[in-house]
Amino acid sequence: MIQRQLKLKLTKKQEASLLGWLPTLTSIWNWAIRKIELDSQGGQYYSPKDFQNLLAGTSGTLEIPSHTIQGMLSLAHQSWKQCFKKVRRKPRLKGMRNRLNSIPFPDPIRRPVDFRIKLPGLKSVRYHKQELPEGRIKCGRIVRKASGWYLCLFIDAEPNAIPQTGDAAVGIDPGYEHLLTLSSGEKIDHPRELQKSLQRLGQAQRGINRQQVARLHERIANQRKDRNHKLSRRLVSENAVIVFSKDNLRGLSRAGFGKSVASSSHGQLRAMLDYKCRTGGRQYLEVASRNSTRTCSGCGCLSGPQGLAGLSVRQWECLACGTHHDRDVNAAINTLIAGVGATLERRVA
DSSP states (O other), X not given: OEEEEEEEEOXXXXXXXXXXXXXXXXXXXXXXXXXXXXXXXXXXOOOHHHHHGGGTTOHHHHTSOHHHHHHHHHHHHHHHHHHHTTSSOXXXXXXXXXXXXXXXXXXXXXXXXXXXXXXXXXXXXXXOOOOOOSSEEEEEEEEEETTEEEEEEEEEOOOOOOOOOOOEEEEEEEOSSEEEEETTSOEEEOOOHHHHTHHHHHHHHXXXXXXXXXXXXXXXXXXXXXXXXXXXXXXXXXXXXXXXXXXXXHHHIIIIIXXXXXXXXXXXXXXXXXXXXXXXXXXXXXXXXXXXXXXXXXXXXXXXXXXXXXXXXXXXXXXXXXXXXXXXXXXXXHHHHHHHOOOOOOOOX
């Protein structure tokens, strides 16, 4: 299963229809979330099919395709199901601060012809020229972004294999001065997409230009995603075993490093490495980052810098064996040792 995004060229009538659907679908989502919550308190639960049939026959009144309404009810039911299984948090109601910006089309969609695709309730919709892989389009979703309307298609096809250029094992230590430090000693620079756009972002915010602010945030997010896709592809191509040091990103954000955590986007990179390793036949591991900086990779002694005061110490020497360490490279080697159980020694001059 792969996903493709098409940027749509909507007519004024089609765009007006979508803008009219969003408030109604928001009400359906909120009603479904509250109904499942209140009925579950009384011991009443619904099967997916029974819950979708609760609003049967309302399509003509609401002027929204029936399968779109069923798709919204199915999403609400799935969200609560994952919450009851303690896989996800409690689903949130939609409103001004948490807008609904997507419209589901859960049924199979015919393949486009001449860069036009037929959608229920919208008829034939044009999109910017883009080739789609061969396969059956199982479902779709229209997403409203600051830069326009997009159609996300879920296609039943196999992704292209990532070429394997090496079979090494690598440990990765994430950082904020350098984006990543590898156990091989390589340090990958931080592109700092957010910092490069801060001046324009501040001007737009002071001018209360909400549209431009949203466009800038979307652009920054796209830059991060593109960077992480290219970086994860390279790491999966070059290494048979990838071990990533897993930091508590939420705790770091609350501790005052929120902008650095968001700018680095290590969580997104970890997710990409995970699925690309699974589809590419590689092994991906995550290990706790506890004591990875303090531990000497040569002898295992806990003699390295620690605490907030030790963050400024980038080079240190082990008190037990006298090995000189680069802080980040040492942490990356310890990450690899913890992940594969190997014994590695590296002396940094």
